[in-house]
Amino acid sequence: MPQKTTISIIKADIGSLVGHHVVHPQQLAYAEKLLEEAKKSGLIVDYRVFNCGDDLELLMGHQRGENNLEIQEFAWNAFKEITEKVSKPLKLYAAGQDLLADAFSGNIKGMGPGVAEIEFEERAADPIVVFAADKTEPGAWNYPLYKTFADPFNTAGLVIDPAIHDGFDFTVMDVYEHKEVQLRCPLEIYDLLALIGTPGRYCISKIHRRDGFIAAAASTSRLSLIAGRYVGKDDPVCIVRAQHGLPAVGEVLEPYAFPHIVAGWMRGSHHGPLMPVSLKNARCTRFDGPPRVVALGFQVHDAQLEGPADLFDDPAFDKARAMANEAADYLRRHGPFMPHRLGPEEMEYTTLPKVLEKLKDRFRSVGP
Numbered sequence: 001m002p003q004k005t006t007i008s009i010i011k012a013d014i015g016s017l018v019g020h021h022v023v024h025p026q027q028l029a030y031a032e033k034l035l036e037e038a039k040k041s042g043l044i045v046d047y048r049v050f051n052c053g054d055d056l057e058l059l060m061g062h063q064r065g066e067n068n069l070e071i072q073e074f075a076w077n078a079f080k081e082i083t084e085k086v087s088k089p090l091k092l093y094a095a096g097q098d099l100l101a102d103a104f105s106g107n108i109k110g111m112g113p114g115v116a117e118i119e120f121e122e123r124a125a126d127p128i129v130v131f132a133a134d135k136t137e138p139g140a141w142n143y144p145l146y147k148t149f150a151d152p153f154n155t156a157g158l159v160i161d162p163a164i165h166d167g168f169d170f171t172v173m174d175v176y177e178h179k180e181v182q183l184r185c186p187l188e189i190y191d192l193l194a195l196i197g198t199p200g201r202y203c204i205s206k207i208h209r210r211d212g213f214i215a216a217a218a219s220t221s222r223l224s225l226i227a228g229r230y231v232g233k234d235d236p237v238c239i240v241r242a243q244h245g246l247p248a249v250g251e252v253l254e255p256y257a258f259p260h261i262v263a264g265w266m267r268g269s270h271h272g273p274l275m276p277v278s279l280k281n282a283r284c285t286r287f288d289g290p291p292r293v294v295a296l297g298f299q300v301h302d303a304q305l306e307g308p309a310d311l312f313d314d315p316a317f318d319k320a321r322a323m324a325n326e327a328a329d330y331l332r333r334h335g336p337f338m339p340h341r342l343g344p345e346e347m348e349y350t351t352l353p354k355v356l357e358k359l360k361d362r363f364r365s366v367g368p
């Protein structure tokens with residue numbers, strides 16, 4: 001039997017150039033060096049290093065399976081070393097931001113970095129799309145993953161391809177309670193939507209075809225819930241397999257033609273549109289945003305990554321970007337008012353409670 005392939009993307013914000021804008025070229029170069037060494041040592045088969053805004057993305061092809069300790073420890077040590085050797089000496093902004101532990105302790109997922117992994121037996125041809133976002137949270141994937149895998153108005157294949165006509169099973173994480181539930185779609189789409197319409201709490205973590213075939217995996221770490229305080233947004237990643245018995249690449253990308261509203265943006269405290277961009281435009285500026293997403297396509301062969309194809313580098317997404325700019329203008333005019341600013345439960349994990357604490361003693365009782 002051929003050895004299974006695993007694609008892992010492990011990411012962290014370990015400091016950036018000019019505020020929370022972009023990863024520094026020296027951080028990228030250092031990461032390349034470490035990953036090349038990991039390839040030569042046989043730990044991984046192939047890799048790509050890239051960034052979405054201020055988040056450093058380590059994409060790896062290997063044959064060690066999901067949740068592999070050696071892979072996780074390697075990624076953790078790489079982030080630590082780049083922080084010490086590059087971020088700190090250059091005094092990059094928020095050096096080591098997402099590294100919430102001192103030393104690797106067995107599960108990188110609870111330590112700050114975001115992880116998405118898929119293990120599979122390679123098909124005759126195996127296209128994948130790797131998504132990475134900046135200035136938002138894992139629940140940002142709920143809307144597009146629902147559209148791709150459960151909405152026939154998005155995915156023609158759900159209607160006309162017998163291989164996916166039976167639908168998909170969605171695994172949803174409750175990130176507050178650390179519980180998960182699997183929902184069978186289309187039968188349970190209303191139950192699914194009842195959960196994932198609250199993206200700050202319920203995040204899609206995995207999607208399988210009815211016959212158990214793995215189709216998608218997304219990161220679910222919420223930094224503020226791990227740390228109990230504001231430490232920047234999670235800036236999630238997601239891997240989606242496509243074609244030949246799965247949604248086509250175009251059906252995977254189609255949801256991003258609408259720049260839906262996500263939580264994040266300035267100080268992780270505002271709603272804004274998720275703008276699909278090419279790698280060269282994966283850099284947040286206006287009000288530290290608006291939130292961005294890149295999509296990189298690869299053909300996987302023997303755990304090697306052929307690509308990337310920079311899939312949002314296309315005028316077909318110009319209208320989505322224009323719409324995102326319109327929505328950004330509209331929301332910005334609300335200034336500090338909800339619903340531009342996040343609601344009170346989410347603001348608990350920002351610096352706002354300190355401001356409210358100061359006013360506590362000045363409230364006088366005034367009866368009903």
Ligand code: 13P
Pocket residue numbers: 020231232267
């Ligand atoms: P500081 O400027 O105090 O770091 O806070 C704003 C911010 O960017 C939060 O990450």
Ligand code: 13P
Pocket residue numbers: 013020053054097134135231232233234235265266267268288
């Ligand atoms: P990041 O989560 O991308 O570090 O952004 C933090 C922030 O406070 C932006 O205003």
Ligand code: MG
Pocket residue numbers: 013016019020054094097232
């Ligand atoms: Mg940052």
Ligand code: MG
Pocket residue numbers: 013020053054055134135233235
């Ligand atoms: Mg970021």
